Amino acid sequence: MPSARELILPLRGALVPIPAQPQDGVCSICHSSAKPGFSHCLPCAEAAAADPPEILPITLSVHGELIHSHLRNYKDSPTAGVRSRMSLRLAALLATFMANHSRCVGEWDYATCVPSATRVALQPVVDRIQLFAGRYRQVLTSGPEAEARLIDPARFAVSPDVRGHRILLLDDTFVSGASVFSAAGALRDRAARVVGPVVIGRHVQRGWPPSAELLSWITKRPWDETRCARCAGERPRASLF
Template sequence: MSYRRFRRPTRENWTVDQWVAWLKSQDFTPSVTPAEVGVCAICRAPTPIGSQGTHFARCFPCNSQYSTVLTGFIPICYSVHEGLEGALWRVKNEESSGWLQLPLASLLWTFLNNHLKCIEDAYGGPFDLGVTVPSSKQRNGLNHLDDLLSCIKRWPIAWRQGVLTKTRRESAAERRQRIVPDLFAADSDVNGKRILLLDDTFTSGGTMASAAHALRDAGAACVIGIAFGRQLNASREEARDLLAELPQRPLDLETCPVHGLSDFDLFLMS
């Protein structure tokens, strides 16, 4: 699999704002709008056109399955093969690309610093803790997302490591667009807690939904998903118009990701 390579800036010890400015200059983090015609109100994937000649308001997996475990989902950016997907893959798989943790952590910190309060208000109140979706890739003995979070000392939310454990290996096809109930196990400390669940990308949604299932099964009061990238599939016809538009969508961390969504869109459990 071939991904774009990113040149590390020569200057050291950049601030969060400087790393975000670098991300904007690279043009691989196109923004996600709160609501737009032809896009799933939950996961922000393009939806097909129904028999009435209009786009479905939600994609089938969100409407039929994911609403049973996820109270909501917030993607920071859209992700495509030669863009954010490549940066996330390199962070996860290449020691030499570990420096990309710095701009990605800065992206997440800025997004949460700007919008966490609005997200909490929209979904019923403050989060008790943040949890990462585990993977098989580790650096410094940490899940690659936990390692990324360690780049910044003070977060606007309390992240806790080791809450979720991956209980078995599975193929990507096995978890695609469906919940795998025994894929993860969750610590009983989540009982009654409101959880913000972080993953790197949301592609078919099966991994995040399976992790949310484990948290809910352990008693979590609600689970809101967040991901760096909402992956788009160039082979899907309904995605082509949106993909063609993304180069004209620079990274915007000021626009609130939940303002503009209706109550129907925000509360999947209702």
């Protein structure tokens, strides 16, 4: 069995570090690009009134590139071997992140994944990770996602009782944030404490000017497993103070 380090090797060149916040041009909730002078990206600006939790992305996922392809095809490839290979790499990436940033993530009792209406796509990935053995409970189920782009905690049923539990919320991709924010809202409504949420990839489009600006400098930096958005996010220029 290859090590986690060996498994993520094919992803290394495509992993993009996460910018620190606060800084101009970076969303204070999801760490993606924001327009100059704005503290939130567009989806998070809409979500801000609900006081959503700060997202902890492992990498930026550039539309159409290798990480984006993994985050789609680990669940949707028609080829079982492709799904399996990509799931294993993503599991190695998530395990590596959790091993290096337990303090940044904070204490949690068990993990749960953000489900879609039809499946819990990330569960087979989480099931491969030793850290979650005995510390994973799928307490969220999703109703129909007719209005999936809106934040609506009622979309998710929560069972069994989660009152007072510290729940690490996991998702594969953050696009509009509607799913993860709705899931966090559903857990909070049941008096759970949401930890993380950790998402593997914060989806970005090169065609969106604020993202193009961010990617122009941040993709020159190597992704480093010992750094995350909370403990050592990137800034355009290293500063002493």
